[in-house]
Amino acid sequence: MENDRKIAVLIDADNVSEKYIKYIFDEISNHGTPTYKRIYGDWTKPQLTPWKNVLLNYSITPIQQYSYTTGKNATDAALIIDAMDILYSENVDGFCIVSSDSDFTKLAARLREAGMYVIGMGEKKTPTPFIAACEKFKYLEVLAAIPAASDEPKGKKPETQKDGLADIDDLIESIKIIVTESSDEDGWAFLGEVGKKLNMRYPDFDTRNYGHSKLTPLISSLKQFEIQPRRTSNPHITHYFIKNKA
Structure with a gap:
């Protein structure tokens, strides 16, 4: 572990x-x-x-x-x-x-x-x-940036990281490619697997670089993907899947 x-x-x-x-x-x-x-x-x-x-x-x-x-x-x-x-x-x-x-x-x-x-x-x-x-x-x-930008009042646009290996446009393109490579026949990819592959491609990938504490709200903010929650046998655990928008 x-x-x-x-x-x-x-x-x-x-x-x-x-x-x-x-x-x-x-x-x-x-x-x-x-x-x-x-x-x-x-x-x-x-x-x-x-x-x-x-x-x-x-x-x-x-x-x-x-x-x-x-x-x-x-x-x-x-x-x-x-x-x-x-x-x-x-x-x-x-x-x-x-x-x-x-x-x-x-x-x-x-x-x-x-x-x-x-x-x-x-x-x-x-x-x-x-x-x-x-x-x-x-x-x-x-x-050291506390509170995270995602916790700021609505209407305030969070700053995005531009100095590392992936700016926001590169990130979106990489996510689209990973979703295409990892998706089932209906186009849905497990969000956890997408996050894992993003970390492999970009060592400095961190949702906090883009103003969010978690991956799901970051993906949602990009407006390029559909997000689908799926319940599991454990009522406390929900898996999320994403799909490239047409």
Whole structure:
């Protein structure tokens, strides 16, 4: 099960603000249990002082890495070396790399080659190669956006994510293709399967990127699909199917 995963959480303090810490660990709890919690930076630098105030509260181990050479990112190197050591220890099922830096693209790819579940988290400025190298990628600004746009008063149009792998037009086209490929002879496709395939195509796919907390209201808002609820033998469970509009 997903929540049984043991996840190593490695944070690049040079590229992430401490204001996101709660949202980072709230999101990780949806994917597994953090077993390693480490954060990397030169803790002699005053700009990292705000991080020091939250480390104890979340039991994160700070890893000191001095910047010996100008122009070289020693923090990145330390994080990468630790990640490989943890990989070879065979004590985890996955990694969460928290950074907006493309320098971790090859690391994410290497970890996935080894069969690891890899989540990336970073700001919307994160380069596309790093996003694509992760199995899933979460935008920190979106995780921290509370309340969600779908909970805002009616009449207010939610903003849509434009910086990741799929803008709204790409998303609609991908959903249409997936529905066509996955549908029965009447054109209906199970919404859960559509969501699963969207996650496979776009590592950064998250309904919250488009202003909705769940997939069904997002699909409904696109106005391109029919939605059909179907009851199951369990009165508390309803399955949803979608169909491309003619």
